[in-house]
Amino acid sequence: MIDVQTLTFFAFSGLLLLSAGGVVFSRHAVSSVMFLILCFLCSTVLWLMLHAEFLGLALLFVYVGAVMTLFLFVVMMLNVKIDATKARLLKYFPFVLVLGGGLVTMLWLALGPDAFSIKKTGVLAFSEHYNNTRAIGEVMYTQFVIPLELTAGILLVAMVAAIALTFRGSQQRRVQDTPKQLMASKANNLRIVSMASEHEGGE
Amino acid sequence: MGTFLIANKVLLPEMLVFLMSLLTLMAGVFLPTRMRESSALVFAQTALWGAIALAFWGMLAGTVTLFSGTVVVDHLAFTLKVLSYVTASGVCFYAHAYLKAMKMPVLEFYVLTLLSVLGLSALLSANHFITLFVGLELMSMPLYAMIALRRHRSDCLEAALKYFVIGAMATGILLYGIALLYGATHTLGFPDVANAIPVAMHGHHLLMSFALVFITIGIAFKLGIVPCHMWLPDVYEGAPTIMTMMVATLAKIAALGMLLRLLVSVMPALFAEWQPLLMVLVVLSLFVGNVTAVKQANLKRLLAYSSIAQLSYLLLGVFTGTTAGYSAAMFYLATYVLTTLAAFALIMCFRREDGEEAVDIADYAGLFQHHPWHAVMFAIVMFSLAGMPPFVGFIAKLQIFQALLQTGPFWLVIYALLLTVVAAYYYIAVVKVMFFDESQTPLRKVSLGLGNGLLTLNALGVVMLGVQPSGLLTWLSL
Numbered sequence: 001m002i003d004v005q006t007l008t009f010f011a012f013s014g015l016l017l018l019s020a021g022g023v024v025f026s027r028h029a030v031s032s033v034m035f036l037i038l039c040f041l042c043s044t045v046l047w048l049m050l051h052a053e054f055l056g057l058a059l060l061f062v063y064v065g066a067v068m069t070l071f072l073f074v075v076m077m078l079n080v081k082i083d084a085t086k087a088r089l090l091k092y093f094p095f096v097l098v099l100g101g102g103l104v105t106m107l108w109l110a111l112g113p114d115a116f117s118i119k120k121t122g123v124l125a126f127s128e129h130y131n132n133t134r135a136i137g138e139v140m141y142t143q144f145v146i147p148l149e150l151t152a153g154i155l156l157v158a159m160v161a162a163i164a165l166t167f168r169g170s171q172q173r174r175v176q177d178t179p180k181q182l183m184a185s186k187a188n189n190l191r192i193v194s195m196a197s198e199h200e201g202g203e
Numbered sequence: 204m205g206t207f208l209i210a211n212k213v214l215l216p217e218m219l220v221f222l223m224s225l226l227t228l229m230a231g232v233f234l235p236t237r238m239r240e241s242s243a244l245v246f247a248q249t250a251l252w253g254a255i256a257l258a259f260w261g262m263l264a265g266t267v268t269l270f271s272g273t274v275v276v277d278h279l280a281f282t283l284k285v286l287s288y289v290t291a292s293g294v295c296f297y298a299h300a301y302l303k304a305m306k307m308p309v310l311e312f313y314v315l316t317l318l319s320v321l322g323l324s325a326l327l328s329a330n331h332f333i334t335l336f337v338g339l340e341l342m343s344m345p346l347y348a349m350i351a352l353r354r355h356r357s358d359c360l361e362a363a364l365k366y367f368v369i370g371a372m373a374t375g376i377l378l379y380g381i382a383l384l385y386g387a388t389h390t391l392g393f394p395d396v397a398n399a400i401p402v403a404m405h406g407h408h409l410l411m412s413f414a415l416v417f418i419t420i421g422i423a424f425k426l427g428i429v430p431c432h433m434w435l436p437d438v439y440e441g442a443p444t445i446m447t448m449m450v451a452t453l454a455k456i457a458a459l460g461m462l463l464r465l466l467v468s469v470m471p472a473l474f475a476e477w478q479p480l481l482m483v484l485v486v487l488s489l490f491v492g493n494v495t496a497v498k499q500a501n502l503k504r505l506l507a508y509s510s511i512a513q514l515s516y517l518l519l520g521v522f523t524g525t526t527a528g529y530s531a532a533m534f535y536l537a538t539y540v541l542t543t544l545a546a547f548a549l550i551m552c553f554r555r556e557d558g559e560e561a562v563d564i565a566d567y568a569g570l571f572q573h574h575p576w577h578a579v580m581f582a583i584v585m586f587s588l589a590g591m592p593p594f595v596g597f598i599a600k601l602q603i604f605q606a607l608l609q610t611g612p613f614w615l616v617i618y619a620l621l622l623t624v625v626a627a628y629y630y631i632a633v634v635k636v637m638f639f640d641e642s643q644t645p646l647r648k649v650s651l652g653l654g655n656g657l658l659t660l661n662a663l664g665v666v667m668l669g670v671q672p673s674g675l676l677t678w679l680s681l
Binding site for chain 2: 107156164
């Protein structure tokens with residue numbers, strides 16, 4: 001007899017795996033993004049089942065709500081054609097299957113399901129006053145404050161790097177480009193059009 | 204409160220570096236255009252030399268563990284940190300004129316360098332897997348971006364993308380190893396994991412071996428050791444030379460720091476497992492690195508393959524499993540970094556007729572006739588890399604071999620010595636081209652600004668440390 005928890009877990013983790021496959025294999029970049037959103041939704045459910053409400057909701061609000069919307073917008077704007085890359089992906093797929101499959105089989109044979117001493121437990125039980133958000137906040141700003149600050153550094157790096165790699169100087173300024181002026185030549189700037197000559201004071 | 208003060212004192216170098224990187228960023232916004240670039244250099248150098256002074260001051264407190272054991276400042280962290288600050292300072296001096304000549308954004312370069320150094324020093328101070336991982340990411344991310352800073356060049360973009368993809372994969376592998384280790388020991392702090400491993404050995408021996416292999420391979424990717432070396436020559440060749448210099452120095456300091464921290468401090472109980480693993484890596488890298496380097500026509504590719512070989516000597520030091528070996532590896536790293544800085548700075552000095560960087564060995568034919576001092580410096584660097592007396596590379600190799608002779612196996616000593624002879628061949632071949640071949644078209648020498656003086660000091664340092672290594676040797680011994 002399968003209880004509700006087990007059923008929910010398998011349903012959503014199965015859906016998670018399927019939609020993760022969908023991200024990689026879908027024909028359109030936009031549907032890849034949609035599958036990614038489905039991925040996040042499934043992981044939210046899995047996290048909620050572990051009583052990690054804060055992480056689950058942060059994933060839902062921050063990623064699905066904000067980041068993925070922006071991402072979808074960018075993907076639609078770029079209009080990427082991924083058919084060409086798909087062909088190459090398929091060409092290498094056998095190697096991936098052999099290597100990945102080999103690794104997984106080796107892990108399975110060597111370790112087996114009991115290596116991690118996983119025991120099937122029911123729903124985790126916490127006391128009435130347990131607050132997930134508070135618990136995360138407490139370790140994050142005490143024990144893990146240095147990694148937290150470093151993560152802020154990573155975000156700063158991302159911002160600085162993104163601007164440095166894409167900013168090409170102000171495009172709107174009206175300034176003289178001296179080299180361009182000096183390079184000006186008759187051949188480039190003067191167009192001589194042959195046309196019938198006008199008669200002066202004809203009639 | 205007392206703990207808080209100690210915390211501040213020990214972590215002051217990192218705080219200064221972070222603060223100065225932000226100041227540099229602000230300098231780009233608020234200072235007048237003509238002052239921006241030079242003030243950025245001043246800020247970067249202030250940060251790095253201030254951090255060195257603060258690190259020495261903080262070290263007076265001895266080994267300190269902070270924030271519930273997520274950060275530790277001990278002798279290993281301290282020496283490697285100081286080494287990385289000095290290296291980064293050298294890179295910044297060499298970079299200044301080069302960045303302008305190559306039309307790369309100068310300010311962003313310094314900001315990203317400082318942030319990368321911040322990540323590196325956090326990684327070296329890590330006493331917890333989370334700190335280690337976040338530090339590693341903060342160190343690597345700026346490097347990926349900085350390679351692409353010369354964005355109008357497709358080879359730079361290719362190198363950046365390759366480095367990024369391989370780096371991401373290596374990080375994934377490392378992370379998977381850490382996850383497996385966590386699965387076996389149920390803890391992530393280094394001392395706790397080290398204590399938990401002998402206990403967990405009984406039930407989860409295979410799991411632990413798997414974790415060890417994944418972690419070691421992850422680090423091997425960062426070091427660029429065979430069989431995880433395929434990215435290295437392409438990245439070295441494609442990246443702007445200043446970035447090649449950085450990848451060849453700062454990233455290697457990080458890799459040795461991780462190796463010593465993880466294998467020696469966290470997993471000493473698994474010594475019987477990681478020693479053969481390192482042996483396979485060393486035997487392969489010594490052969491592939493040295494033999495492939497012989498056929499290279501591009502100087503940067505040659506230095507890439509030679510770095511594979513050089514770093515395998517470093518691994519030999521770790522392989523011995525003795526304190527003498529670890530100290531020898533530390534000394535080897537310091538001298539390798541010093542010599543590599545000079546090697547790439549010398550390449551940055553020369554341009555072909557068409558303004559491209561002179562990267563082919565053939566370009567340097569007859570260098571001695573036109574630029575005798577630079578040719579001599581090249582010779583010093585190459586002889587040192589080959590491990591010839593009286594240069595510092597000789598002392599470094601001597602230390603490694605002494606440590607290895609104590610523990611054996613003897614055949615490995617012979618094997619490494621034989622391949623050192625092969626290495627000598629291709630290093631000397633470069634010197635031969637510079638001194639005795641007829642020059643076709645003379646190379647154009649460009650000034651490195653402040654880097655010119657530093658380059659001379661750097662090359663003389665390679666000689667001086669070879670004659671008088673005892674100070675550095677004592678300081679670096681663990």
